[in-house]
Amino acid sequence: MPLRIIKADITTLKVDAIVNAANSSLLGGGGVDGAIHRAAGKELLNECRTLGGCHTGQAKITGGYNLPAKFVIHAVGPRWQGGMKGERGLLTSCYVNALRLAKEKNCKSLAFPLISAGIYGYPKAEALTVAVNEILSFLTGNEMDITIAVLDDELLRIARENFPELVS
16 A cells, blocks of 8 residues: 555654654744754754745755655644634645655655644644545555654554554
8 A cells, every 4th residue: 555654753764755744934843843853953954944934734845864764845734723714725735735845856755744733733533634635635646655654642543543444
């Protein structure tokens, strides 16, 4: 299956690109964002400083530096505000734009965290549904091995309940 959900630290995965659940400054933060910046080294921050930030729903790409991945795709997800402020469309846009950038760079493998489901408060089951739907839609016309890497047991449980065929 070209899509799988695993429990793993995204910074350790040997893929062509990893997606960073970034904030709009692209200058690092907490959670996945901070972990990626720490693992990649100061060169990633230096390159991000040249990008001028990124709008919610959009994505930008940098080198991977000290990561096993060649590229980091920084996608800025929406903060959850109750679901009536366009959050789903913005989250969908994150996946669409990240996948487009990976395709433009001829990536054969890509790993995502669950964008916006951490400190941005997007409901985890809904965030996972958006991710899986957008990735599967992309895979209908494109060849790429894609992983959704989750760190916590709650996300893994939600994945097993909703998408058991994808969990490995």
